[in-house]
Every structure is written in structure tokens, then in C-alpha cells.
Amino acid sequence: MSIKTKKPGEYIRKLARKRTRSAMIRYFLAGGVSIATVWLFIIFSTSSAAILILLAGIGGSYYLCRSGRYFQKRALDAQRGAKAETDVADLLDVLELKKWHIEYNLRIQKWGDADIVLHSPKGKWYVVDVKSHGGTKIAENGRLRRRYGKNIYDFREGDLIHKVKGQAKEVRLLKSASWVTAILCFTRGGVNIAGDEINDVYVVSDGKLVDILLQLDK
Structure with missing residues (x-):
């Protein structure tokens, strides 16, 4: 359960x-x-x-x-962000049927809260930070940025990669896990990143989240 x-x-x-x-x-x-x-x-x-x-x-x-x-x-x-988290949670129902354990809004010491923490039947841990930013997400010199047409911008919140890696570290300590895989999931715009990964963080659209989790859990 x-x-x-x-x-x-x-x-x-x-x-x-x-x-x-x-x-x-x-x-x-x-x-x-x-x-x-x-x-x-x-x-x-x-x-x-x-x-x-x-x-x-x-x-x-x-x-x-x-x-x-x-x-x-x-x-x-914030309302848009809450809707994004709810929409992603609906997508994860299929994993619950496969006996994955899921926690939402897990309070952690340094980073406020982790949107979604998953524990697979194989014993692997994942933390998913859900974002609703528009624009096409791209990798540029090891950094996550977003593109609107020909213009490229940084994220207003700063380094999202660093943030979700920090969440993964906190969850690893809290759950006494050997490793926690960090994932950024975007519900708006597109994601155009080779290999879906930047600096050991997976960056995917919501439609690809379940597939990437099942792939990583093999």
C-alpha cells in the first residue's frame, strides 16, 4: 500500500x-x-x-x-504548480498498481519539501521535482536553461539541477538509502536534452516520466 x-x-x-x-x-x-x-x-x-x-x-x-x-x-x-503536481500524481497511479510506494510533499531539512518520493519494489529510490515552466528546456554548458524561439533564459529560481540534487541527498539520508535518483519533471513546454540527463539528473516531460522510471528500475 x-x-x-x-x-x-x-x-x-x-x-x-x-x-x-x-x-x-x-x-x-x-x-x-x-x-x-x-x-x-x-x-x-x-x-x-x-x-x-x-x-x-x-x-x-x-x-x-x-x-x-x-x-x-x-x-x-503556486496554483499552477499545485495543479502540475496533481496531474503528475495521476500519471503515477500505474506505478502504484505495480506496488511502488509513493510519498508526496515530503518535508526535508534544507530544501523545503520534495514533491514526490518513490520507492520501487526493487528497492530503488527516486525523487521527482515537478515544475510547470513554459519554454523548451535545453542543456547549455552543463546548465539547464529554457528557450523561447531564438531567446534562451535562465530559470528565475536559480539552478534547478543543484536544487533537486540537494533534495536527493536529503532523501537519501532520511530514508537511509544507498542512492536516490534525482528527476526534474516539466508539465509545460518541451524538453530537448540528449539522453534526458544533465549532471546525473534526469530531465523529462510529464508524458515521459513513467517510462523513464520503469527504464531506470530495470
Whole structure:
């Protein structure tokens, strides 16, 4: 029976709700600042302080709205990430039928949480970090990057290869495993990497995840 102490995407859904609350609080404060600014401007309209009040109020409202939009965007990113984890979990149902043990959102010491940890019937361990970034993922000088048309960009989160290798190391210690294979799985865009591997980390699309796991487990 699979060890599912948490549901797929549970951690990141909580993060999405937290970011949404942060956005709404900032929008509410921006509205309050705007109302207070108008009220004070009317009261001090005959004073030289009126212009300062108006400028300060406009600046404060703009800052709060901009901060709210930032948190709203980050909340949408988290919601998309949670959906990606759930979609990948659905794909892994076939492995459960084959007696694989699967854990979701496993808390680890340094890297927050591991999206998916798998233990095969043959005793092999795998950690899968699920990502929903667009663009075609490519390898360039040993680094993972993404391509949109002719333009190539780094990932905003930094070195994803280093991160998932760190997760694999933490899971290896936590599970007392001799080795944990690290996998990056992308649910959007394409993956164009020779051999599906960069620096001992497998990088695949979600449609290839089950196949690569079964292949590695032979």
C-alpha cells in the first residue's frame, strides 16, 4: 500500500492561499490609504501640507497595489504548480498498481519539501521535482536553461539541477538509502536534452516520466 501522508500539491496549495491573502490585504490597505488621502486632502486643502499629503497618499497606494499584484502573480504561480503536481500524481497511479510506494510533499531539512518520493519494489529510490515552466528546456554548458524561439533564459529560481540534487541527498539520508535518483519533471513546454540527463539528473516531460522510471528500475 502506498505511503501517502500528504496529498499531491498540498504544500504549494497552502502557499498559494497564503500569497492570495497577502495580495488581498495589500489591496485593502491601498483602498484605505486612497480614502484617507482624499479625506485629509479635503481637510487640509487650504494648507501647504495638502500637496504633500496627496503625493504621499498616491505613492503609498501605488506601492501597496504593486505589492498586491506581485503576491497575486505568485499565488497564480503556486496554483499552477499545485495543479502540475496533481496531474503528475495521476500519471503515477500505474506505478502504484505495480506496488511502488509513493510519498508526496515530503518535508526535508534544507530544501523545503520534495514533491514526490518513490520507492520501487526493487528497492530503488527516486525523487521527482515537478515544475510547470513554459519554454523548451535545453542543456547549455552543463546548465539547464529554457528557450523561447531564438531567446534562451535562465530559470528565475536559480539552478534547478543543484536544487533537486540537494533534495536527493536529503532523501537519501532520511530514508537511509544507498542512492536516490534525482528527476526534474516539466508539465509545460518541451524538453530537448540528449539522453534526458544533465549532471546525473534526469530531465523529462510529464508524458515521459513513467517510462523513464520503469527504464531506470530495470
